[in-house]
Each structure stands twice: as C-alpha cells, then as structure tokens.
Amino acid sequence: MDLNGYSTTGFYDELITDAGQPRPAAIPLMDRLFELEQGEIQQRQRAAERALFESGTTFNVYHEEQATERIIPFDVVPRIIESDVWDRVEEGLKQRIQALNHFLTDIYGPQHILQDGTIPREYVDLDNPTFQKCMTLHPPRGVWCHISGIDLVRTDGDEFYVLEDNLRCPSGVSYVLENRRVLKQTFPRVFGSLPIRSVDDYAEKLLATLEHLAPRGIDRPQTVVMTPGIYNSAYFEHSYLAQQMGVPLVEGSDLIVHDGFVKMKTTQGLQRVDVIYRRIDDDFIDPGCFNPDSALGVRGIMDVYRSGRVALANAPGAGIADNKVIYAFVPKMIEYYLDQEPILPNVETFLCGREADCTYVLDNLDQLVVKPANEAGGKGIMVGPHASQAERDAYAEVIAKDPRGYIAQPTLSLSRVPTVVDEQLEGRHVDLRPYILYGKDIHVLPGGLTRVALRKNSLVVNSSQGGGTKDTWVLAQNGHATE
Numbered sequence: 001m002d003l004n005g006y007s008t009t010g011f012y013d014e015l016i017t018d019a020g021q022p023r024p025a026a027i028p029l030m031d032r033l034f035e036l037e038q039g040e041i042q043q044r045q046r047a048a049e050r051a052l053f054e055s056g057t058t059f060n061v062y063h064e065e066q067a068t069e070r071i072i073p074f075d076v077v078p079r080i081i082e083s084d085v086w087d088r089v090e091e092g093l094k095q096r097i098q099a100l101n102h103f104l105t106d107i108y109g110p111q112h113i114l115q116d117g118t119i120p121r122e123y124v125d126l127d128n129p130t131f132q133k134c135m136t137l138h139p140p141r142g143v144w145c146h147i148s149g150i151d152l153v154r155t156d157g158d159e160f161y162v163l164e165d166n167l168r169c170p171s172g173v174s175y176v177l178e179n180r181r182v183l184k185q186t187f188p189r190v191f192g193s194l195p196i197r198s199v200d201d202y203a204e205k206l207l208a209t210l211e212h213l214a215p216r217g218i219d220r221p222q223t224v225v226m227t228p229g230i231y232n233s234a235y236f237e238h239s240y241l242a243q244q245m246g247v248p249l250v251e252g253s254d255l256i257v258h259d260g261f262v263k264m265k266t267t268q269g270l271q272r273v274d275v276i277y278r279r280i281d282d283d284f285i286d287p288g289c290f291n292p293d294s295a296l297g298v299r300g301i302m303d304v305y306r307s308g309r310v311a312l313a314n315a316p317g318a319g320i321a322d323n324k325v326i327y328a329f330v331p332k333m334i335e336y337y338l339d340q341e342p343i344l345p346n347v348e349t350f351l352c353g354r355e356a357d358c359t360y361v362l363d364n365l366d367q368l369v370v371k372p373a374n375e376a377g378g379k380g381i382m383v384g385p386h387a388s389q390a391e392r393d394a395y396a397e398v399i400a401k402d403p404r405g406y407i408a409q410p411t412l413s414l415s416r417v418p419t420v421v422d423e424q425l426e427g428r429h430v431d432l433r434p435y436i437l438y439g440k441d442i443h444v445l446p447g448g449l450t451r452v453a454l455r456k457n458s459l460v461v462n463s464s465q466g467g468g469t470k471d472t473w474v475l476a477q478n479g480h481a482t483e
Contacts, residue, residue: 134317
C-alpha cells in the first residue's frame with residue numbers, strides 16, 4: 001500500500017500534508033500501512049468488522065424493513081490529534097459546558113440573561129410545555145448537563161469549530177470504546193510505538209459522575225441505566241454502558257414509585273434506586289408529568305426527583321440549551337457568565353427568525369446548509385450545493401412558514417482522513433464528537449467519536465444517514481495514561 005494517487009487537493013487532511021507526505025504524528029502509522037502486502041488492509045478491515053459484529057456492537061435502523069440491527073461501518077485507519085491541539089480543544093469544551101450549565105441554571109431561575117437582552121427572549125423555547133414543567137427544578141449539586149457530546153469540525157490545521165451541542169442523551173461513546181479495543185488488535189505494533197492517550201477509564205469516570213449526584217448521606221448509591229428498550233437505536237450502547245459500569249440495565253416497567261422513593265423490582269423484592277442514567281427523552285420519562293401516553297417511563301418519578309430522593313442524569317429540561325438557535329448564542333453565554341473569550345469558535349450561523357438573516361438565507365440556499373432548529377441525527381438537513389432546484393424551492397416554502405424553526409450555515413470544507421476504499425486509501429470527510437462528563441469535576445474523554453462520510457464528496461457523517469466511524473488517537477504528553 002502507498003500514497004500514489006492520494007489527493008489532498010482542496011481540503012485539510014488530518015494525516016497527509018499537501019506535499020503528499022505523512023504528518024509527523026502519522027509517520028509510524030503510515031509506515032506500518034506501507035508495509036502491508038496487497039490485500040492485507042482489506043483482510044484487517046474485514047477482521048475488525050467481524051470482531052465488532054461478534055461483540056454485538058450494533059445500532060438499530062428504524063427505516064429499514066430488513067435487518068433492523070447492524071454494525072456501524074468502521075474504518076481501520078484512525079484519526080490522529082496532536083497533544084497540544086487537543087489540550088486547547090479540551091479547555092474549550094470545559095469552558096463551553098460550564099457556560100451552558102450557567103445558562104440552564106439562569107433560565108430555570110432568575111433569567112438575568114433574558115431580562116438584560118443578552119439573548120432575546122423570543123429565541124428561548126419558554127412556551128414548550130415540557131420545559132415549563134422544569135421551571136422549579138433544582139438538580140443535585142447544581143449540575144444539569146452531566147453527560148454531553150459536543151460536535152466539532154476542523155477546516156484547517158489551526159482550528160476546530162463547534163457545530164452542535166448535544167445535552168440530552170448523546171450517543172456513540174460505546175463505539176469509541178469498542179473501536180479502540182478492535183484497533184488495538186488490528187495494529188498492535190503501532191500502539192506500541194505511539195503514546196496514545198487511553199480511553200479505558202471512561203466507564204469508571206461515568207459511574208463516579210453519576211454517584212456524585214446521589215442523595216446526601218448515601219455511601220453506596222444504587223445506580224441504574226434506564227433504556228426505552230431493545231427497539232431503541234442506541235440499545236446496544238445502553239446495555240454496554242450498564243455492563244461496563246457494573247450496574248443494572250432497567251426499563252420503565254422495572255421501576256416503581258413506592259413510599260416516596262424510586263424502587264427497582266428484583267427477585268429479592270423492591271430495592272431503592274438512588275441515581276438513574278436515563279436514556280429516555282424528557283417527554284417520556286413520567287406519564288404523570290409529561291406525555292400521558294408514554295408507556296416507557298415511571299409514573300411519579302418526577303415527584304421523587306423534586307424531593308431530592310433520586311437523581312436523574314441528564315437533568316430534565318437540559319434540552320432547552322441544545323436547540324440549534326440557542327447554539328448561536330453560546331459564545332455570548334461564555335462572555336456573560338464566565339467573563340472569558342470563547343476558546344472554541346462557533347460556525348457562522350444565520351437565524352431565519354431574524355428578517356435580514358432569513359432574506360440572506362433564501363437568496364443563497366444554493367450555498368448554505370439549512371437545519372431544523374430542534375432536530376438531531378441529521379434529520380431534515382438540506383445541503384444547498386448538493387440539492388436540486390426543486391428541493392431548494394420546497395425548502396424555501398418550509399422556511400417561510402416557520403422561519404424561527406430553521407438556521408443556516410456556510411457549507412464547510414470539512415477536513416478529511418485517509419479511508420480504505422477497495423485496494424487503496426481515499427480522503428473522506430470527518431467530524432468529531434468528544435464526550436464531556438460533569439460531576440465533581442469536568443472530564444473530557446481524550447478524542448471522542450470520529451464520524452466519517454463514507455460516500456465520496458459527501459459531507460453527511462451521521463450513522464443514521466450512512467456514515468461510519470473511526471478510532472481517534474490523541475497523542476499524550478505530561479504523564480497522561482497511555483494505551
């Protein structure tokens with residue numbers, strides 16, 4: 001295998017320079033790839049996919065009638081991030097999540113940031129019935145967003161940009177851990193030659209984050225992971241994290257509110273539960289408080305939460321801060337609450353709720369990416385340069401009917417990483433989702449999930465839209481634990 005014919009033209013490549021040479025951090029990896037015999041990289045690719053399948057590392061695809069469960073596509077060529085670059089990303093993520101937590105405390109309390117007009121009141125979804133019912137909540141230790149995933153993109157060698165904040169039930173960390181396990185088997189010699197920061201302690205740190213929320217006076221809290229069930233797209237992750245932490249995986253039907261506490265049905269009778277890592281959206285967690293038709297939640301659980309007798313992570317109501325319109329105001333939040341300059345910049349964002357922005361968006365749909373403000377997983381996105389005129393015309397009508405429901409951003413030149421395509425390497429666009437735990441301290445998992453657009457020239461990296469994943473190697477220094 002070699003780099004003959006590999007092109008970096010027009011995009012920043014994470015591993016290869018414009019001159020066609022491996023970047024310094026990638027030399028050991030690329031040297032190893034060059035040693036492989038013809039066809040060997042495909043053999044290792046297939047072996048990695050087989051290992052993921054045999055371990056059950058799958059996700060569900062709702063819209064496919066056949067094969068509703070499959071492995072997420074995985075590419076064996078990792079992304080590599082230098083230590084000093086990562087240090088800046090890590091500090092920027094900590095800063096951002098602190099500001100978002102301040103915002104949540106403020107919004108569900110005195111609302112200073114709205115009263116002084118720093119964020120216009122009309123952009124915050126205060127009329128949403130779910131968020132209305134969270135107005136009087138006080139989460140344990142004052143933390144709302146305990147587990148977050150912040151999506152980043154890189155357009156050149158110097159800067160990562162924040163693309164999206166995910167504060168509800170961000171998925172994908174299980175693939176980070178499994179990708180690492182499989183890649184250590186795929187390239188054991190390379191792991192021995194590079195100081196790659198370890199991700200092995202994530203489950204331990206996740207459990208510590210959750211247990212930090214437990215009601216006061218409980219030395220050994222009972223923590224559980226609460227899943228909607230086997231048909232949820234992220235069910236593998238729910239069961240995986242429960243197993244890794246050594247805590248029960250439960251569904252709503254396994255829990256009951258009894259004598260003022262949440263209790264778990266066990267063969268030894270009812271057992272008190274102190275902390276719930278719930279992977280169920282707010283609307284479904286308590287039919288007595290939110291959606292009365294929900295069969296997934298536990299009636300009365302919100303009353304127990306309000307009384308402080310059980311902790312929920314993430315806190316109900318945290319989702320008001322990860323709306324794509326609110327995203328545009330996070331740099332202002334950082335300045336407002338922390339009196340600091342944002343370390344990680346936002347992507348330029350046009351709010352269709354502003355008349356001037358909306359006019360610009362409608363006049364430039366062929367150059368912009370337009371997104372519904374309150375959707376996730378790549379749903380409803382229109383990539384203007386790749387859309388037909390008919391699709392752009394249809395989208396213009398949708399925006400005109402509900403301008404506040406949409407934002408637009410420039411089409412970015414996402415960085416690329418070499419990816420195995422048949423017998424050779426080709427550049428494919430990537431983004432990055434690091435995971436942040438906010439408990440006693442703030443911990444950022446080194447690296448995170450690199451999502452890759454497997455189709456040539458595609459910018460869509462979501463697994464639900466045909467994207468795949470790569471392992472992310474953060475190089476270590478200053479005594480960090482390594483693989």
